Amino acid sequence: SQKIEQNSEALNIQEGKTATLTCNYTNYSPAYLQWYRQDPGRGPVFLLLIRENEKEKRKERLKVTFDTTLKQSLFHITASQPADSATYLCARSPQDNFNKFYFGSGTKLNVKP
Amino acid sequence: NAGVMQNPRHLVRRRGQEARLRCSPMKGHSHVYWYRQLPEEGLKFMVYLQKENIIDESGMPKERFSAEFPKEGPSILRIQQVVRGDSAAYFCASSRGEGDEAFFGQGTRLTVV
Numbered sequence: 001s002q003k004i005e006q007n008s009e010a011l012n013i014q015e016g017k018t019a020t021l022t023c024n025y026t027n028y029s030p031a032y033l034q035w036y037r038q039d040p041g042r043g044p045v046f047l048l049l050i051r052e053n054e055k056e057k058r059k060e061r062l063k064v065t066f067d068t069t070l071k072q073s074l075f076h077i078t079a080s081q082p083a084d085s086a087t088y089l090c091a092r093s094p095q096d097n098f099n100k101f102y103f104g105s106g107t108k109l110n111v112k113p
Numbered sequence: 114n115a116g117v118m119q120n121p122r123h124l125v126r127r128r129g130q131e132a133r134l135r136c137s138p139m140k141g142h143s144h145v146y147w148y149r150q151l152p153e154e155g156l157k158f159m160v161y162l163q164k165e166n167i168i169d170e171s172g173m174p175k176e177r178f179s180a181e182f183p184k185e186g187p188s189i190l191r192i193q194q195v196v197r198g199d200s201a202a203y204f205c206a207s208s209r210g211e212g213d214e215a216f217f218g219q220g221t222r223l224t225v226v
Contacts, residue, residue: 045217
């Protein structure tokens, strides 16, 4: 089966540091990898998308990398702030159905002031 | 432009009753996706619909669950004869087209007692 895995342990970092979250996938390389943020009691909010032929994408303080050799995507938040505390979800989707996501279980990020 | 609207936000049903979850997509969006999030788990794809058509229902349980997206009105996810294991958060997402970004609603939290 095609799994997508995220570290289930919470990541605790100090304000101002860079947070790095990991998403690993097995078997085949997904056409798209997307990162979402989810706050308690809320729906996921889209952050960044990276395609299989891209190595890196940036948006303000966010950066996503995609390493098809390691079968891994890394999600970075630079100059982290307490407001960045949330659960971050990685999702893959196939070429033929862009919004049919297979989500990881998410990694909770705690940014301490 | 209001976001994806789901109602009710919270729904309590007794075992054996029916649950009806509604999703109004964003204006101009004709693609709707339903996801289920069990406690401490990631979101799982259930069904993808376009107006009056079910495109992909590979994630729907074979019994008791059905979905529709009529020409007029919201998309409905219907769960008949609910059981305790149906307790979860149900999220709807919509997109303008198949390759466009999907926006999630706030979810409906179903509790079966």
